[in-house]
Amino acid sequence: MGEKGTWVVKKGLAEMLKGGVIMDVTTPEQAKIAEEAGACAVMALERVPADIRAAGGVARMADPNVILRIMDAVTIPVMAKVRIGHFVEAQILEALGVDYIDESEVLTPADELFHIDKHAFKVPFVCGARNLGEALRRIGEGAAMIRTKGEPGTGNVVEAVRHMRQVMGEIRRIQNMPREELMTAAKEMGAPYDLVLYVHEHGRLPVVNFAAGGIATPADAALMMQLGADGIFVGSGIFKSKDPVGRAKAIVAATTYYDDPKVLAEVSKGLGEAMPGIDIKTISQTERMSERGW
Amino acid sequence: MKIGVIAMQGAFREHEQTLARLGVETLRIRRPEQLSQIDGIIIPGGESTTIGKLLGDFNLMEPLRERILSGLPVFGTCAGMILLAKEIENSNQPRIGTMDIKVARNAFGRQVDSFEVDLEIPEVGQEPVRAVFIRAPYILEVKPSVQVLAKVDDKIVMARQDNMLVSAFHPELTDDLRIHRYFIEKVCKGL
Numbered sequence: 001m002g003e004k005g006t007w008v009v010k011k012g013l014a015e016m017l018k019g020g021v022i023m024d025v026t027t028p029e030q031a032k033i034a035e036e037a038g039a040c041a042v043m044a045l046e047r048v049p050a051d052i053r054a055a056g057g058v059a060r061m062a063d064p065n066v067i068l069r070i071m072d073a074v075t076i077p078v079m080a081k082v083r084i085g086h087f088v089e090a091q092i093l094e095a096l097g098v099d100y101i102d103e104s105e106v107l108t109p110a111d112e113l114f115h116i117d118k119h120a121f122k123v124p125f126v127c128g129a130r131n132l133g134e135a136l137r138r139i140g141e142g143a144a145m146i147r148t149k150g151e152p153g154t155g156n157v158v159e160a161v162r163h164m165r166q167v168m169g170e171i172r173r174i175q176n177m178p179r180e181e182l183m184t185a186a187k188e189m190g191a192p193y194d195l196v197l198y199v200h201e202h203g204r205l206p207v208v209n210f211a212a213g214g215i216a217t218p219a220d221a222a223l224m225m226q227l228g229a230d231g232i233f234v235g236s237g238i239f240k241s242k243d244p245v246g247r248a249k250a251i252v253a254a255t256t257y258y259d260d261p262k263v264l265a266e267v268s269k270g271l272g273e274a275m276p277g278i279d280i281k282t283i284s285q286t287e288r289m290s291e292r293g294w
Numbered sequence: 295m296k297i298g299v300i301a302m303q304g305a306f307r308e309h310e311q312t313l314a315r316l317g318v319e320t321l322r323i324r325r326p327e328q329l330s331q332i333d334g335i336i337i338p339g340g341e342s343t344t345i346g347k348l349l350g351d352f353n354l355m356e357p358l359r360e361r362i363l364s365g366l367p368v369f370g371t372c373a374g375m376i377l378l379a380k381e382i383e384n385s386n387q388p389r390i391g392t393m394d395i396k397v398a399r400n401a402f403g404r405q406v407d408s409f410e411v412d413l414e415i416p417e418v419g420q421e422p423v424r425a426v427f428i429r430a431p432y433i434l435e436v437k438p439s440v441q442v443l444a445k446v447d448d449k450i451v452m453a454r455q456d457n458m459l460v461s462a463f464h465p466e467l468t469d470d471l472r473i474h475r476y477f478i479e480k481v482c483k484g485l
Contacts, residue, residue: 001402001409001411001446001447002410002411002427002446003409003410004406004407004408005406006409006410008410008426008467008468009408009409009410009426009427012408012426012428012464013408013428015308015339016304016339016340016341016372016373016428016429017340017341018303018305018306018307018340019301019303019304019306019340020304020340020341020344035343038343038344038347038348040303040304040341040344041341075343075385075399075400076341076344077405077429094406097403097404098404098405099406099429100405123405123406249351252348253352255303256301256302256303256348257324257352260324
């Protein structure tokens with residue numbers, strides 16, 4: 001019936017997720033908590049990023065059984081992560097019927113030179129980016145949604161802020177550039193020229209751009225929205241806190257009412273302890289997830 | 295004329311942009327007192343459970359239901375259609391529930407089954423409308439008071455009941471302005 005897997009259809013689901021919160025879950029029970037709290041989608045994975053850091057070793061795609069049980073547990077879209085470049089993990093997730101694939105630096109990369117050719121799939125992909133050049137390379141490869149990389153599993157929003165400011169600042173710079181300077185800008189950023197031209201003409205990315213990596217409080221979520229995010233991913237921030245249900249609901253409300261400090265004050269009250277968190281300066285360069293991908 | 299767009303979650307910006315191209319003023323609706331400032335309202339695509347929940351938590355559900363029952367023109371796309379339905383198959387999720395239709399959610403399948411297709415909608419014009427269906431619902435049953443406007447393979451995907459218009463697809467994701475124009479001229483102005 002009709003045409004499936006078109007660019008309009010892939011990009012369209014991300015448009016529908018805007019203004020919402022996508023939560024990492026590892027069990028069907030957590031998925032139900034997320035749905036009841038108002039999540040617009042869930043991300044199925046084996047361990048939340050904080051536990052991936054703690055456990056060490058190689059982090060891979062989750063067990064298909066777990067993903068299928070999560071898909072059965074909720075009616076909202078279900079996303080799942082694959083290792084960078086691991087197109088067979090992606091083929092498996094597409095066959096399972098997941099709604100979105102995250103080619104994610106949170107998992108151990110399977111290819112250190114090449115990302116997945118996302119045009120080859122009917123299922124849409126979201127990818128991480130630290131700057132505009134990286135975002136446009138991922139879109140060039142077929143990503144229908146972008147998120148900041150941030151520094152996952154730390155409860156520290158500083159890298160997500162850096163990446164969002166970087167992308168938004170570069171968009172403004174490209175928009176205001178004379179047209180004859182765009183090819184040099186494209187060369188310097190390592191970005192496809194036609195997409196640089198799109199940013200120049202529209203003043204925005206051609207796809208939705210969410211914030212991710214280190215968001216732990218309603219204030220963090222609202223901060224990212226005020227910096228220009230289209231929506232929020234939260235991982236460890238919810239299920240590593242003292243009161244996951246209360247915190248999940250508060251982050252959903254804060255993402256909708258991000259520009260209303262009175263609502264933000266109200267929903268921030270009495271949430272109990274946030275996740276403990278890690279100072280990013282104490283993480284060695286080689287263990288930083290935001291350094292993965294190219 | 296000013297049209298409100300429910301802005302709890304979802305693709306409300308696309309509806310604003312479409313209305314702007316028709317020269318219609320818009321207002322993002324996030325609080326109950328704003329409902330007295332508008333001549334019509336759009337409930338956008340997004341996640342119906344999320345939007346329904348936030349409408350309830352922030353005291354918009356009841357006032358919105360009352361305004362629609364007293365004649366406020368409303369257009370619900372996808373999630374908006376689910377929220378307007380009196381009955382949702384296998385679900386007791388919070389809803390506005392003012393329209394005499396029964397809907398099935400995610401009725402065409404998951405995202406890999408999402409599709410676009412040319413749709414005949416005689417009410418809005420001779421040329422078919424390019425309709426984008428994303429994890430779309432469809433209407434299983436209608437009461438006689440409901441006018442069916444479009445079908446895909448015998449499944450009802452657009453309908454109207456007095457001041458209420460619904461579509462299972464997303465006219466805000468294409469450049470075709472005819473469905474929004476129909477809402478403004480026929481439903482809001484009654485021309």
